[in-house]
Amino acid sequence: MTTPATTExxxxxxxxxxxxxxxxxxxxxxxxxxxxxxxxxxLRTALRTLVGRxxxxxxxxxxxxxxxxPCRSDNASLADSLRAFRIVMPHLLMTAQPSFAPSAIFxxxxxxxxxxxxxxxxxxxxxxxxxxxxxxxxxxxxxNTRLAQAGAATLPDAHALARLLQDCPPIxxxxxxxxxxxxxxxxxxxxxxxxxxxxxxxxxxxxxxxxEEA
Amino acid sequence: MTTPATTExxxxxxxxxxxxxxxxxxxxxxxxxxxxxxxxxxLRTALRTLVGRxxxxxxxxxxxxxxxxPCRSDNASLADSLRAFRIVMPHLLMTAQPSFAPSAIFxxxxxxxxxxxxxxxxxxxxxxxxxxxxxxxxxxxxxNTRLAQAGAATLPDAHALARLLQDCPPIxxxxxxxxxxxxxxxxxxxxxxxxxxxxxxxxxxxxxxxxEEA
Numbered sequence: 001m002t003t004p005a006t007t008e009x010x011x012x013x014x015x016x017x018x019x020x021x022x023x024x025x026x027x028x029x030x031x032x033x034x035x036x037x038x039x040x041x042x043l044r045t046a047l048r049t050l051v052g053r054x055x056x057x058x059x060x061x062x063x064x065x066x067x068x069x070p071c072r073s074d075n076a077s078l079a080d081s082l083r084a085f086r087i088v089m090p091h092l093l094m095t096a097q098p099s100f101a102p103s104a105i106f107x108x109x110x111x112x113x114x115x116x117x118x119x120x121x122x123x124x125x126x127x128x129x130x131x132x133x134x135x136x137x138x139x140x141x142x143x144n145t146r147l148a149q150a151g152a153a154t155l156p157d158a159h160a161l162a163r164l165l166q167d168c169p170p171i172x173x174x175x176x177x178x179x180x181x182x183x184x185x186x187x188x189x190x191x192x193x194x195x196x197x198x199x200x201x202x203x204x205x206x207x208x209x210x211x212e213e214a
Numbered sequence: 215m216t217t218p219a220t221t222e223x224x225x226x227x228x229x230x231x232x233x234x235x236x237x238x239x240x241x242x243x244x245x246x247x248x249x250x251x252x253x254x255x256x257l258r259t260a261l262r263t264l265v266g267r268x269x270x271x272x273x274x275x276x277x278x279x280x281x282x283x284p285c286r287s288d289n290a291s292l293a294d295s296l297r298a299f300r301i302v303m304p305h306l307l308m309t310a311q312p313s314f315a316p317s318a319i320f321x322x323x324x325x326x327x328x329x330x331x332x333x334x335x336x337x338x339x340x341x342x343x344x345x346x347x348x349x350x351x352x353x354x355x356x357x358n359t360r361l362a363q364a365g366a367a368t369l370p371d372a373h374a375l376a377r378l379l380q381d382c383p384p385i386x387x388x389x390x391x392x393x394x395x396x397x398x399x400x401x402x403x404x405x406x407x408x409x410x411x412x413x414x415x416x417x418x419x420x421x422x423x424x425x426e427e428a
Contacts, residue, residue, distance in 0.1 A: 004262075022343070022346070022347050022350065023343055023372075044259075045258075045259075045262055048218075048259055048262045048263050048266065049262050049263070049265060049266035050266065051263060051266065052262065052263035052264065052265065052266025052267040053266040053267065053268075054267075054366075067372075068346075068350060068366060068369075080358045080359060080360050080361075081360045083358055083360075083361075084358050084360035084361040084364060085360075087305070087306070087309050087310060087361060088302065088305075088306075088361070088364050091301070091302075091305050092301070092302075095301050096301060129236070129237050132236070133236050133237075136236060136282065144294045144297060144298050145294060146294050146295045146297075146298035146299075146367055146368050147294075147297075147298040147301060147302070147368070149367035149368075150298060150302050150364040150365070150367040150368050151364070152268075152282060152367075153360055153363035153364040153366075153367055154360050154361070154363075154364050155282075158237070158281075
């Protein structure tokens, strides 16, 4: 049985192979479904997902077009996202000068203390989730949506991050937590340089935990 | 009639209002469809799009979860994306050290010359499209998928870019083209600093064209 997810991957492969060019129109749904040997419902679900991912675009009455080429996401590993995080996130904090209302700082504080509790309860799944909530809240402080999306593209996958944290010795976990606390401290004192350095150290520390040179 | 797109926007609004938290499970499809007053098919299409956008996540047998908070994309204007482009893209070229095979350089060259032809034919829709193809090809030279996605999040919308270009006087259009040519020249001579400066000047020039301080 061919699922929408499989169909999505096949379409993605076809796009990567240059089957259709950027801005080209895809064949009619009926023809495409036939060609792929799937039902139109399955094809439509797959197309919708690709529209959501910003790869395809539907124009009313004129069909489905290629809007952007997909990235090869198969090998988007945790190390890749941590390296990307380390390049992009500190730079965003430095140059975009996010401004945080006291209520936003309060949200970040709550997430940090929840992360602290998860750490001491040794619940790495929760600990990882609070990291990501912290970063999401941080990105929402950027007034520019496109910048926030650029930062969000580098956030690690929650499950992969939790697995990595599970393998870290307690001393490294404490260090990781300290970097998050320093990030917040910098934001609280309007010191983007300190926050930026702390975020970079956070990613470096995780990369070291993976045995990667940081 | 409530379309999937409307339903998607309503779900997005609910998420932005904190109706569900990050990592929380959404209500069962049947209940949610009832609550929104839409058919299950419409709801499912909307959910799929949000899954594609990385905002929701479906786990087999356990339901749909909030994976990331949506960005307020309504006001993602051209100026926002050009400012984001200017912050992120030059930085990526400088730090990620993309390496381009001769064939990739050849692709970029072809796109640049096609852009030149579109410019001289005064076809701004095509001229804009070749800019975006040029940047997409450039991002594919990054070995890190997450970084490429971060850069892609800052690319301007093709239609909005074409409209802006239509309003630019010929002398500014020539200048914009020159910055693209300099970007390629820097890549060809493994001079990321020159490419990076040219990309920054490209965005600044467009922002000036919008009457924004660059």
